[in-house]
Amino acid sequence: MxxxxxxxxxxxxxxxxxxxxxxxxxxxxxxxxxxxxxxxxxxxxxxxxxxxxxxxxxxxxxxxxxxxxxxxxxxxxxxxxxxxxxxxxxxxxxxxxxxxxxxxxxxxxxxxxxxxxxxxxxxxxxxxxxxxxxxxxPTAEQAQHLGIDFDSFYRMFWSAVDIDYEKLGGQAAKIQRLLKDSQSVHITNEKGTDLTIELGDRPIFSDDGRISSEDLKQGAVLLNIPSGEVFVAPLHHGTSGRVIFDLIIREGKRIVDLELDFREGRAYPVRAKEGLEHYLDLVNHASGDKDLIAELGIGLNPRITQMVGYTLTDEKIIGTVHIAIGNNKTMGGQNDSDLHWDMIVMKPTVVVDGVMLMEKGRFAEEYS
Known part of the structure; x- marks a missing residue:
């Protein structure tokens, strides 16, 4: 390619x-x-x-x-x-x-x-x-570090850039409207995730490939390439439950099946199959609101279907959610930290104020 x-x-x-x-x-x-x-x-x-x-x-x-x-x-x-x-x-x-x-x-x-x-x-x-x-x-060195084939990684990455942005924007807008009119999100999956997040009146943003004049009025000034997510800075005091994150690779090291308990929005580490010490080392040396929930994101890119440990694409996997801890002041939140850490939940079931948004990683028809 x-x-x-x-x-x-x-x-x-x-x-x-x-x-x-x-x-x-x-x-x-x-x-x-x-x-x-x-x-x-x-x-x-x-x-x-x-x-x-x-x-x-x-x-x-x-x-x-x-x-x-x-x-x-x-x-x-x-x-x-x-x-x-x-x-x-x-x-x-x-x-x-x-x-x-x-x-x-x-x-x-x-x-x-x-x-x-x-x-x-x-x-x-x-x-x-x-x-x-x-x-x-993407680079060959990154692929080697992630333990994946470089050619496949390279093709997935750049094909995820060459997508139908009108269709992406339309799906993102439907999900934005649902979240904007709702108060809470309940996330579960078969690994044991069971988390409730309170949205309040926080603004709902979309990363749909462009920063429009309407985005600027709302304060949406961030964009990734590849694009493809809807995200919000939740009210931390209304977030509680447990999350299991499948795979995280950060600063050169792997963290597998990291389990965090959230109580009033603060993340408390429980266990991990691999890399718990690395998680603790990074968080303990971060500043400010480093362990408060910062973001709920919903992945929407149709060309990204595989988790590889590369956060920029993993968080855009269609039919996933990601939870971040740390700073969220650029997305309408109040957390101040030098850390913003996105972590992905695979195959989630997501219910928004009683409305099914997705089940086991598949969007309900009206939101697909």
């Missing part, structure tokens, strides 16, 4: 983000995605926007995390903060390091320092007047 990257860059600039003449655009790239950043920057230049490309290699990130005194990792960069403050659009041309396995032996304390550094972007989005898109880019 050979993606049409010039066409993808054009779509990002004109359809997804509707970038305008005179807007300042910050484009973050890895060393292997610089070519895509160049294509996006050229599209910006053609319409009179002002792009700036910032590159981060795996080698730089690794050596920064392993060779820098932890106290310096936590000091915000004034230059970086100034650039982010000036940006009206932020485009991240990677959502994962090229070789995630390199970070598997780095401590939670050091990783927390890097998150503190990067939180500048989220603070900028919370202030308003800025929109953001995060673009994944």
């Amino acid at each position: 050979k993606p049409d990257f010039p066409a993808i860059a054009n779509k990002i600039v004109h359809e997804c983000l509707n970038i305008q003449k005179g807007e300042s655009v910050l484009i973050d790239v890895r060393e292997d995605t610089l070519f895509l950043g160049d294509l996006i920057a050229i599209e910006c230049k053609k319409i009179g926007a002002d792009p700036l490309i910032c590159a981060y290699s795996d080698e730089f990130v690794y050596r920064t995390l392993t060779e820098t005194d932890p106290q310096y990792l936590e000091i915000p960069s004034q230059i970086h903060r100034s650039v982010v403050e000036a940006a009206q659009v932020i485009i991240s041309c990677f959502m994962e390091r090229k070789d995630p396995a390199r970070s598997k032996d780095i401590s939670g304390k050091r990783l927390a320092g890097m998150r503190s550094y990067s939180k500048n972007r989220w603070n900028r989005l919370e202030k308003g007047g800025c929109r953001w898109v995060g673009i994944g880019f």
Whole structure:
């Protein structure tokens, strides 16, 4: 499969983000995605926007995390903060390091320092007047780390970008209307998940491939590529029950069948078949509301059907839900943390105020 990257860059600039003449655009790239950043920057230049490309290699990130005194990792960069403050659009041309396995032996304390550094972007989005898109880019190293075939991973990823966005938007709108008029969501599955979530009057957002003027009025300024979810920041005090998350791969390590109890929205770890210590290490070294429920998301991308441990695609698997802990201030919530962690529940049954939305991972006909 050979993606049409010039066409993808054009779509990002004109359809997804509707970038305008005179807007300042910050484009973050890895060393292997610089070519895509160049294509996006050229599209910006053609319409009179002002792009700036910032590159981060795996080698730089690794050596920064392993060779820098932890106290310096936590000091915000004034230059970086100034650039982010000036940006009206932020485009991240990677959502994962090229070789995630390199970070598997780095401590939670050091990783927390890097998150503190990067939180500048989220603070900028919370202030308003800025929109953001995060673009994944699969690599052979990621596939090897995930234990999957690279060619299949690559095809799944880019086919998930080339979907019917009108159809996606229509399904997302139906689910948004259901959630907007409802108060609670009940999620169960055969593994033992049994969770009740209170929605209150929190706004319901959709990641349907574009940030429209209506989205901006609502405060929806975030977008992923691949796209495909409806999401909300729940009221944490009304969330209770147990969730079992099938597979999580974060910062180079696997967590299998992680079981969390939620009481008044706070996550209490119970057990995991594998990786509980890694979960605790990352959460214990995070800041603020790190263990409060942050998000309920519903996956909608029809081309993503397999869980592989790559969060950007896993959370878009059609017929799944994901629960996040940590920060949710960019989606209408009040949690403040340097951590936002999405975790997926497979084959859920989801009932919204007594209405069946999906059963064992299959949407009811009126919401499909």
